[in-house]
Amino acid sequence: MNIEEFREFCLSLPGSSEKMPFQAFRAAQSILAFYVGGKIFCFFDIDKFDTCTIKCATDMIDELKARYNAVDAPYNMSPRHWISIRFNDDMPDEEIKLHVQESYKLLEEQTRKYK
Template sequence: MNIETIRDYCLSKPDAEETLPFGPDVIVFKVNNKSFLLLPLDTEELRFNVKCDPDLAIELREQYSCVLPGWHMNKKHWNTIVVDGTVSSKLIREWIDHSYDLVKSKKK
């Protein structure tokens, strides 16, 4: 999985949009005008932030070394995923789906 794969997957979601509110180095994917994935472009290692149910967030951090508390985010609700090859692309897509679904379900 690479930046383009993640970008394409996020943009394939209904009503998803790509924004650059923090400048050219971080792509923010939104639905209903709310962020569901932040993708920095200026890191050596591919990583991104996704929203997560708080209980699941803790569980994933304990189970997977590539899942960290959300960098520069509310650590209760956000995880940083380091794309280091330790988990499958399918699982990464599931985490993106979870984030998208959480944000999509919120009222505008």
């Protein structure tokens, strides 16, 4: 999967938008984040495009880590609620997309509840 294909996929989810929210932080200026309802559901470094970080159901994190080498604790996010997935590892692209959709759904549902 290439960066443009992944970006288009993230933006294809209803009501999603993109921003580069960390411009004030030199080490994170190239982070592209995708939002639903004002909350980030996925982000990655556009200069590297080697991993994406997504919100994950807490009860799925250990199972995904045990099943895939590609899944790891995220950098600078809570490992109780977020995972990092390496591209081009042992998780197929289609499954990565499914987990991104699940992240999107988690936050979309939260947003709907609190409106």
